[in-house]
Amino acid sequence: MTQHAPSGDAADLARFGYTQELRRQLGLKDLLIYGLVFMVPIAPFSIFGGVFDASHGMVPLTYLIGFVAMLFTAVSYQQMSRAFPVAGSVYAYVGRGLHPALGFLAGWAILLDYLLVPTLLYVIGANAMANVIPALPQPLWILFFVGLNTLVNLRGIETTARANRLFLYGQLAVLLVFVVLASLAISRGVNGAEWSLKPLYNPQEFSLPLIFSALSVAVLSFLGFDAISTLSEETRGGSRVVGRATLLALTLVAALFMVQTWLAALLQPNLIQYPDADASNNAFYEIGRLIAGPWLQVVIALAVAIGAAIANALVAQAATSRLLFAMARDRQMPPFLRQIHPTTRVPQRAILLVAALSLVLGLFFVGQINLLASMCNFGALTAFLLLHVAVAWHHRGAGRPLLHALVPLIGFIILAYVLFNADVYAKVGGSCWMVLGLAVLAFLKLSGRTTEFKANDAVH
16 A cells, blocks of 8 residues: 655655655664665674774774764764755755755765675675685676665565665674674683773874774775665655664664674784785684684675675665666756656666666676775765765854854864875776766756756755
8 A cells, every 4th residue: 555755755855846756665763774784784794804904903993983983974964864855865965055066076976886885795795605605606696696686676665674674683693693602702712812992992003094094994884874865755754764864873883893893803812914815804704713613604704795795785776776866857867767666666777777787897896896895985985075065055154053064074074084095096996987977067067958956945
């Protein structure tokens, strides 16, 4: 039975010249689960070694600082989701709060992250499954993962939400097993481990540039809380529920990240860096074997594969399709992407396009995890910088300088420093992507296709 959107939500859309096309099915719990699945509660499993090396063992401290950095951005998202309760996330917020042309560039920047993240997740999942079942080639796993996620997303947002719950509970179960067994191992002194706060702060190794260099890697684990705002038009209660879910999801996942990496770091008491790349890449799997034997090593590898290539990629495909839908609705992407399926009420063509791109890119980049990972952060961080500027500009003179001036300023400075310390390949590749975006923007202008929104009547 079709549920009708509350009149208040429909009225919010009408202010911006839109009608209610997507189905409002989601509540706070659904959004919270969606955000947690997108960020992946066990995300540190796959990049623990890299962050450990970059931070000289202070992995939980890196995630704590990452949480603080992302918290300022999450607050900015919350403020803009209340001002502009429409799909499109940072694209809509910057475009309406700052300038439509800058909104296009923000959408273009975040699109780099959204398009590459599903590809990265499929490649990670295929690589993990190749270690479990070596007989099956990785391209077959990529084909399987893309096909499965596309079928789920095409069935409707409520089906995606049900799948999200199942995947989240599975990841949390694996994480609970690890926390219990790791705690017992530390109490027994396995590998010379003992309880201490050294992974949170080691004065012999600590320096701010060191931690921010590690953060440029670890921040990938936090990307995804922003995707909650892409479901604004499918949420009962609209912007207030979106804002609450964004902050709650970020806080919960940061706590989980810190607990698991603190325990893992305690089990490596005599290390500040792994001896080689192979040891670093397999660090968490080896810690699992250390505390419980090969069975936990396999369980962790399977959890990473399923959490990345199915759970995380599922919500990444959903978020990317909503961004394409929003930009197409405003005539900044090809118009066929704004088509909504009459029964499931999802942007079907946008979902299929994301699936096709992920499949092609995934097959092309098989085994090239580091190259893909280095590109994902640039787009998101660039878009977040524009978001902070939009918050300050849109709310100027609103009488809340702490929330609308100081918060975005601090958030901007932190993220700019993280971006400055990012991998050189990420900066070069990301800059090329932004130059291409400027060319597309120029083409839109020259061809007479305005970047103005349908109803550019921002509410101050």
